[in-house]
Amino acid sequence: MIELSVAKALANDRRLAILEWLRDPAAHFPPQADGDLARDGVCGLHIARKLGVSQPTAGEHLRVLTKAGLVTGTRIKQWVFYRRDERRIAEVKHRLSGDW
Numbered sequence: 001m002i003e004l005s006v007a008k009a010l011a012n013d014r015r016l017a018i019l020e021w022l023r024d025p026a027a028h029f030p031p032q033a034d035g036d037l038a039r040d041g042v043c044g045l046h047i048a049r050k051l052g053v054s055q056p057t058a059g060e061h062l063r064v065l066t067k068a069g070l071v072t073g074t075r076i077k078q079w080v081f082y083r084r085d086e087r088r089i090a091e092v093k094h095r096l097s098g099d100w
Helices: 004-010 013-023 044-051 055-067 086-096
Strands: 071-076 079-084
Touching: 004 013, 004 055, 013 044, 013 055, 013 071, 013 079, 044 055, 044 079, 055 071, 055 079
Parallel strands: none
Antiparallel strands: 071 079
16 A cells, blocks of 8 residues: 555655656756756756745645655755656656555
């Protein structure tokens, strides 16, 4: 059975959009002054802007995704950069397919 935190994370269109954007960050976000899009992830500020929401609202979406283990955050200077956890996402897909 899938964990409640994963179900909650996947039950929101904005969180699904974030996961999709983070699959190919260079296609969805501008270059960043600090942090490489592919290596370090995407700054939470860029994610908030793309969602069209405040930073605290985006932060809550990212907190839910992080709690579910679907994304990881790395602090660089005063910012947090987010990347997909591909291993965890593959595990969740496997469990959702019923092949476990």
